Amino acid sequence: MKTHVVPVGFDYDRLIAPLVRDKVDVDRAVLLEGSRGSSDVARKLREEFASLFDAETTTVKVDDVYDYDGVFATAYGVLRDERDDGNEVRVNVSAMPRPVSFAFTNAAQHVVVEDEEARGSILAYYTAPERYLETELAEEVDELVRLMRRLKDEGLTDAAERELDERYSRANELLREFEERGTTVGAREFNGSHVIEMPITPPAELKGFERTLLRVLADTGVVDSVSELADVVAEHTGRENTDSLRSKVIYDVRSLHEKGYVEQTESGRSHETRLSHLGRLWVRAHDGSTNDEGGGTL
Known part of the structure; x- marks a missing residue:
């Protein structure tokens, strides 16, 4: 099944014209609708997807289109669900505010990292107006x-x-x-197509124990040292805090720091460790939880 995810903004043509002009197959449409201003466009799109493509349509509501973290979590959930159902997914990031476009593009990137087979089945694209x-x-x-x-x-x-x-x-x-x-x-044509594809470039892949560390840090907040983190990990996982576990924590925390998922600051002879913004996003998208310490953007 081919699903088109459409964050609905104030433009209409760029959301439907490229699909019609390029004769794209659409079996299902997921409309992301903000709390203000897009209801009329969403209504017209539901009618058009039904009449032009005989496609089923569902709507996902977003309270604040400028809450990047919240939109990212929503986007990840939508894309992950579609892939779990075995669907090919196309995301039109043309019409909503930039935080939504960036969130959906980055969420698609994360899904591809976790599911390499999804690389050819998820595409984000942009349509330029005439x-x-x-x-x-x-x-x-x-x-x-x-x-x-x-x-x-x-x-x-x-x-x-x-x-x-x-x-x-x-x-x-x-x-x-x-x-x-x-x-x-309208929708402008470039090189025989009305969409501008944006290939998904993955960040570094996370291993199982790295995921465990992110969840532990989300629950704990800041830990004063890697040794303390090893104690917390042992408590959370029910494992014995051995030299082997401490070595693994040290190695994987260093890896997570290099990948950008955790932040470390020197504190005497130790390093305080906490989730970075990327790390908090990962936890929020995967667990529906977060341990925010301030805002910021990715």
Whole structure:
């Protein structure tokens, strides 16, 4: 089954036009809808996916499209579920705010890392518009202002009245398009396609014990030393705290630090260890939990 994941923004054409023009198969659509402004576009998309592709459609709500961590966790869950069902997944990241686009692209990257067979089955893509309506609206308003200045200086001649009528009609037409389509019109073609693919480049893969360390750090917060972390790991896993376990903790913490999942700061002769933002994202996406110590972006 071919699933198209569509974060719904204020644009309409870029979400449906590339699929129609490139004759893409769509069996199922997952619409990501924000809490404000996208309900009308989402309704039209549900109707179009049903009528044009005979595709089933589900909607996933997002409370805050600027909460990167929350959107990342949602994106990871959506993509992971689709892959677990054996579906091919295409994600259109054209129309929503950039945090959503980045979150879905990075979530796809993480899914591929964990499931190498998914590499050819998950694709994020972007569609460029043919026209930007806000640019045309701005130009038309500028022309109207110029015309009104001239009318104020010269009076309303027959020629000026005709030009005013033309400007009025053009402005109304642009406003109608803006209300129906959003800020852009159409989908541009590049090299025979209406989508710009964005290959998924994986970060370093996590091993089983590395995953355990991330979950332990999520529960614990900051540990004062790697030796203390070994004690906590032994307590969490029910293992004996042997020299072998301490060596493994030291080795894998170093690996996680190099991969960017943990942060370490010197504290005397020891190193304080905590999850990095990437580490907190991983835990939140996989366990639905987090141990945040401040915000920040990836």
